[in-house]
Amino acid sequence: MNAPARHELYVLEEGEKPVEITDDTKIPNAATIKVVKQDHTLANMVRGELLRMNNVLFAGYKVPHPLHPYFLIKLQTDGSETPVKVLSQACTKLIGDLSSLEQKFQREFSFKDARVDGPAGDDPYGTGAGGQAWAAGRDYLDF
Template identity: 70%
Template sequence: MNAPNRYELYVLDEGEKSVEVTEDTKIPNAATIKIVKQDHTLGNMLRAQLLAMPQILFAGYKVPHPLQPYFLIKIQTDGSITPTALLEQACQKLIATLASLEAKFKREFTFRDTDGAQEGPYGAGSNVDNGWTGGRDYLDF
């Protein structure tokens, strides 16, 4: 089989850098950044976070080959900030957003634990006999 071992997709080799920046010589205020041992999940979140920032002119990513565990993200700014500094800001905002989401998720499930209701396999107050009719379901967050 051609696929590498699963641990090779996420564990950095000795001396391997996780981020490599290549300044673009043909496009002003642009850079191509190679992020190693990551996939579409991080690439898409970073791209979306970058596009929400006012200094960005272009942000896109690609995974050149599905068997190679890295992606390339291309960033072009308006010149008021460098692409690497903007990527760092986007990472910090993304970390803060994910921390907020984690806190909300934990808070919701601590409320669910204190309800005292018997939960069936489909959420609080449900059982096989009445299906979706009684209690709350997973959409009632």
């Protein structure tokens, strides 16, 4: 059995560097960043955010081979910022969006929680069970 461990697809190996930055030798203010052990989930989101930034001239990503767990993100800026800095800014912006969304979700859920406890709702098998798991016991938010 020489199959590689399945978690090698998403867990960094001992001492493995998560990114490699290569500055472009021919295009000014451009870099290619190789991000290891990540996939479209991260890449597409970051690329989308980069394209919304005003000082980005080009941003694109590719997963060169579906069986190799890394992606390359290539970006060029207009020179006001380095590509690496712009990438960090994009990620910071996304984190901000995500955490504000998280708060909004928590607020919405706290409004709706009352209804889950009530008679409404089918159980996972559509048998209209009286609840136990999430209604009665401790919720994940309690921890």
